[in-house]
Amino acid sequence: MMKHSLKLAAAGALLAFSGSALSGYEIKLSDDDKLIFGGYIKMDARYVDGDVSYKDFWIGSGSPREDNASQFRVFANETRFNTKYVHGDLTGFIEMDFYGGGGTQVISNSANPRIRHAFINYKNVLAGQTWSTFMNTSAIPETADFAGATVGLVFIRQGQLRYTNGGLQLSIENPESEGGAPDYDNIPDVIAKYTLTGDWGNLSLAAMGRELNIDKDDSETAFGGSVAGKINTFGKDDFRFQVHFGEVGRYVGVALAKDLVNGKVEDTTAYLAAYRHWWNETLRSTFMYGRAETDLGDADNSQWSVNLFNNLTKELAVGFEVGQFKMHNADADSYYGQFSMRYAL
Template identity: 70%
Template sequence: MVTSKTKKLLLASSIVVASAAAQAGYEIKLSDEDKISFGGYIKVDARYVDGKVAYRDFWIGTGTPLEQSASQFRIFANETRFNTKYVHGDVTGFIELDFWGGGGNEVISNSANPRIRHAFIKYKDVLAGQTWSTFMNTSAIPESADFAGATPGLVFIRQGQVRYTLGNFQVSLENPETWGGDPANDDLPDVVARYNLKGDWGSVSFSALGRQLNTALGNTETAIGASIAGRIKTFGKDDFRFQLHQGELGRYIGVMVAKDVVGEKVEDMTAYLAAYRHFWTETLRTTVLYGKAKADVSGADRRQWSVNLFQNLTKQLAVGVEVGNFEMADMNVDSNYAQLSMKYVL
């Protein structure tokens, strides 16, 4: 049995090792039932944007249209993140922070506030807390220098939830929010059901979403939608990643492409993403991707493509360059971008 004093010494020494050694993760066994691990990465980006959509550190499903083209360059490290996992028998606690919480300025300090990405407790087959929505398949997100890569075609949402997993089947109750309507009367949780298929060939998920939405005039509407997403192994280490989403999905799709409710109408959306990653060598690879989201009621039509090249300098250190374009087709504006990234996995 490890004493309390020994635990503190192990924890302190591991933090020192973690700051100096190049390893992919750090785990300390405190007892037969208790262990703690640390992970995350440091990522530095240099980004140049030119066009009629205003500069952003990473593209989301919307932007600010400009009357005249503008160019801007920034160097930042906000995507850097740190996580800690605590395990005691069948109980796991997980916390992760990054630095997209705002604050700072370009004049003096460039300080950035940390924010919670994930904070949840898992006991056997039950998870409770904030993490990726069960509707989202993270394995279908392509490798990119841009924060998520082709966000118009992604399900991309973290929120509070209670999830139950039974083999390949998952069901969850998640935070409701009627974006564009009357969220003060959101009194029923969103319901998500998902089925996962996995094999040597890759993985595919089938997800369904049901919600109750409340309009500004007090009407209640039912919204449903579905998603298929996956990663398929092709030749050698290559893979094809895809997502296809259809229905009254609103805020779940495209990171602010369209609201859940527009006036008194529920928004209906179609979105998709396709990405192919090819390995030129064991450590040199390229991803080509394209994503699009189109909303029927608001008419929002957003598109993004990119191509990149990444090289691992060491097992934990990778550098990459990416060029691409983000387009708000419904407003007839777009911007090109180029980004250089360096990422050190802890």
């Protein structure tokens, strides 16, 4: 291996946050073997005002307050790094960020790293932890707020075994009966997805079946569906959307809904729409709205935002975003403004 010289080259990568070109540093070991290092450093300055309690990023649920409050924070927890190992048809990938908790704002603002992805890919089989097959990651809008409108988004990483053949993906994934008796989860979640792709963009259709355990002796089956995609429109513009329906539970909305409520399966309807417009080659805006409702938990939450991003260099993107998170049934809402700067490694 050592007779081959080390060669550094830029390798393009696409992540949901930004339209800036993300590059990985590639070390070529041989014709079939290489290491790729990537990630980004991100700073966020966030201001929130209203009667929904502050969060570093909005999730599908919130905490209504009796009074209005405002809070400002500067943090870098979204910063992440990853390593990709390629040996011919065999690939390994590991990624971590710093949303693992710990630390204090009083002195050091330290934060624990956490695992995001860790998987092995051999030909058309993937094994490990990564985005659920139920997701269409290309349908995630570009936002300063981490992930953006998770209230209407499938957003879940978990252990799985996935088979891919062209546009078809089949997987068995880690089960969890949230709100029930997860100690008795012994049947994996089953997911099937088919993605149509072309010069026009992509469209995915996904279905999911699960067994949810109420207690040791009682269980319910749950089924859900999803339609999502990214459609190219005019010039570099695109329209991204997601619609989720059925007994999708923990898969949608990041803590919006439980799988089971008082022994009954929760039903959820959620959607997200985002349009990204490019003002010129580096300057662009995304206009976004997402909403989700549940039947048993009686949640009805929404989020909208509009932003402006610009690439100062190929690696450095800056942006500002304003928006609102609203809990309709609680008659509570908060507005936020967020400035972000990200350096893609």
